[in-house]
Amino acid sequence: MQTDITGRLLICCPDRPGIVAGVSRFLYACGANILDASQHSTDPKEGLFFMRMVFHLENTALTQEQLEKDFQEKVAAPLEMEWQINYTSHRKKMAIMVSKYDHCLMELLLRWRSGELPVDIPLVISNHEDLRELTEDFGIPFHYLPVNPANKAQREQEAIQLIRDSQSDFIVLARYMQILSHNFVSEFPGKIINIHHSFLPAFAGANPYKNAYTRGVKLIGATAHYVTDDLDEGPIIDQDVARVSHKHAVNDLVMLGRDIERQVLTRAVVAHIEDRVIVHGNKTIVF
């Protein structure tokens, strides 16, 4: 049986001559055309090489399994690569967690409906009922999991189960105002994207707009990052800022901030969907 394969190969390996040659020769031998390629070498002391390569095989008899098996043997093993291939034929599934603010959720849903976010959204989970109608208007199941100190661990377990059952590939915290436990985070390592409403590392933690107001900064920001056990300390995917002045009260900062949040979150989600992000230590490479 003949088929088409479009894959996005992400690799990390010790830097040395022959990597690009090895990979591209392999793909060429398979009959693949390289549609896009980006690479990054860390400084010589660390000596790591990262690459994202998008390739296309037309009308091939190869299966994904065979392709990956061959790649592992012929290229990855000799060059000591960590690698993965994501196929465009697999439409990613994105779970969303929210609380009461609707701007980030709305932005994601609108872009999803317009086709800008090529994902399925199997579910939205919230600790409040407020955004049920909005979510269901888009035809997406909404799960209400109210959280209090007593039931938090259990609710997280329920959320984990819902997300697992939905086969979601990643989770977006679209202003979800609960701190996730180590248990939750370790369940989905490198798979949870959060939008924090400040220019990290400035104003980590609660009430960033209020703190920005108090400090009298002249720019406010937002940061999209992967969630790790250290609150607001995970690898940053994208950030942006907007200019403010003494005229802006805290509420104005909140309003202006909403626009930055939704833009930055969208850009981060798009980068994640397109497999442009490689996490390396506590930093990201965004090709």
Added chain:
Amino acid sequence: MQTDITGRLLICCPDRPGIVAGVSRFLYACGANILDASQHSTDPKEGLFFMRMVFHLENTALTQEQLEKDFQEKVAAPLEMEWQINYTSHRKKMAIMVSKYDHCLMELLLRWRSGELPVDIPLVISNHEDLRELTEDFGIPFHYLPVNPANKAQREQEAIQLIRDSQSDFIVLARYMQILSHNFVSEFPGKIINIHHSFLPAFAGANPYKNAYTRGVKLIGATAHYVTDDLDEGPIIDQDVARVSHKHAVNDLVMLGRDIERQVLTRAVVAHIEDRVIVHGNKTIVF
């Protein structure tokens, strides 16, 4: 004797009806034309009113002293104002302190020579000899005051004396890499502008570019602020950022940062020269 007066009036007083009317009626009665006016009210709880008003008296018999005396009696006292008038006839004197980096100094000197900075620069003080030639090429006296732990207090005293003797109105730390003592700072309250090479409050202290690199931020910044006793905690005048990526090594951040630093510092200095900045608590109002 008849003369022209152009003044910039800055006021702060309890917010209540009649302030603009009182001030503008007074100026009108003096024969002044109001060239520009900006105002700001803090939230009702604090209840303060700030205003900057630029006025022009043509061919007046009034002296500055008489004008100020009348203003105090007729307007400022009844309305419980703190106020000052700066006259464009007084060209401000700007002292500069630097260490080894030349980009901020060069920017200030070039803009000064082109007429963009309407100030006199009576002296440049440095703890290194490196920038002597550059400074003297612009015809500005350069004072070398090398600092070590043993002589720091004495050197600061010498700097204070030099600045006092020069009758400087304000001091710009154009990447001066020494922390000023409480003694120095209290000598020139609200008169020292520093450029810090990060987006404060992120990366306060030493090595901000290195720390920004380590954290993996996607924007780097610079902050111009008034110097207070708390290092990097003074009232912020201006800030800006530039986009960076995983491709940028620490040295690249340093290079990119130079451009932000010199722009932000210039904007802050211009605002200070034009009497657009009012410090209120630990924040600024920049009209």
Added chain:
Amino acid sequence: MQTDITGRLLICCPDRPGIVAGVSRFLYACGANILDASQHSTDPKEGLFFMRMVFHLENTALTQEQLEKDFQEKVAAPLEMEWQINYTSHRKKMAIMVSKYDHCLMELLLRWRSGELPVDIPLVISNHEDLRELTEDFGIPFHYLPVNPANKAQREQEAIQLIRDSQSDFIVLARYMQILSHNFVSEFPGKIINIHHSFLPAFAGANPYKNAYTRGVKLIGATAHYVTDDLDEGPIIDQDVARVSHKHAVNDLVMLGRDIERQVLTRAVVAHIEDRVIVHGNKTIVF
């Protein structure tokens, strides 16, 4: 009967001493507090003075009519002012005209629903049926007025009648893809805001994204302006740009451009609602 009045006074008059004094003395005598004030003088050759002043009268026996009559007699007539006062008690009515693209309409409706746009939206008019459901979901009447060369004049007349009947204060063309006739434009002078999907004056007319792609620009933009008889030549209210590169195909520009369009249009609409915009010749003063 006692009431509160918050007004936004916009004035234009020949520049001379005493304007601020005259206006603020008048308002003070009425018992008004000045909440905000901005002014602008054109160059001396033209010699015009513009001002926006927001004032508040608490618990006053004055009616708007009496206030305006007094102002005209005591201040405006002697100073040869053109002026108007808009009262915050009058919630503006905003008519929207669209074609098929939903992003600008959606942005306006979302911000309206969230309270960011303090207006009523009495109707949406479109030459296509596509956005009926979206509009009606927000509880807003949708009028379908399909246009072809034969019926265009008549359809415009129907639109004029609908807008008049709705008592709309201004009209937003949220990507309405028909050129309005002189007849329509002259019916609502200075009351029609259009969003053009380029950085005017570059790429006026049709297909700006395609033309931007062909020219190979490195930034694309959007422009919000008041509509005049000269297509894409009316007074500009706001503009913004986004960075693009050789990687972006026309469709990418369209997608990126959507975000700029909706931001710029929103800012222009907010400025108009808050009476911050004065049209002067073919330019705007945006306080």
Added chain:
Amino acid sequence: MQTDITGRLLICCPDRPGIVAGVSRFLYACGANILDASQHSTDPKEGLFFMRMVFHLENTALTQEQLEKDFQEKVAAPLEMEWQINYTSHRKKMAIMVSKYDHCLMELLLRWRSGELPVDIPLVISNHEDLRELTEDFGIPFHYLPVNPANKAQREQEAIQLIRDSQSDFIVLARYMQILSHNFVSEFPGKIINIHHSFLPAFAGANPYKNAYTRGVKLIGATAHYVTDDLDEGPIIDQDVARVSHKHAVNDLVMLGRDIERQVLTRAVVAHIEDRVIVHGNKTIVF
């Protein structure tokens, strides 16, 4: 004899499978390490492939001549490539042409002196004497070639001869206010970088700041582009903008514009020096 080679390979060829593989296999066989690679495919209708590859050969017995000969035979010919290799061992020579404005020249000279621009600057040519001292202070020969309608052709010929004699690789028009003839331009195709003081294609031609002021735009810009026979129509390398308002007179636009000009020009010059720019038709690919 053994030596090191660092080369930047730029290629353009019909898009097809095997290009990356072919090039990287060749380089690997030579013993080269690929330091950086970027590629771009135009839309399938045009079907072109562009690539920039930076490679390093350590301690090789190969000469540049042999390397290029082999590459042509084994890779370029079969794949119908247009290509060139620039070697970092060849420090580019940059000629500068100016008139009276010093800000772009100063920016280039400062960055050159600080090492940010890894070029030699063999000469500055000007139609005015104004910038002689500035230029010579940096130790660079200054040639005064005053132009009038009668001698323009001859002066251009003299400039061509000076630039040829200096073996300059490219020419930067750092606000050179003369239109170059077809004769001059065709002498250095794709080798002349101009900074135009507007956001092209808006405000092409003379007096862009005045025209921007008259039109009432809310952003002003600058554009760096390669010079072609069509004035201000050549391939754009970089652009940027700054926000302006009704408060800015023409002179303010000129002053603000200077900062954009020098930044945009610098970025374009750096991209050119690093062989990041490929001209394709009337557009650029900037890797």
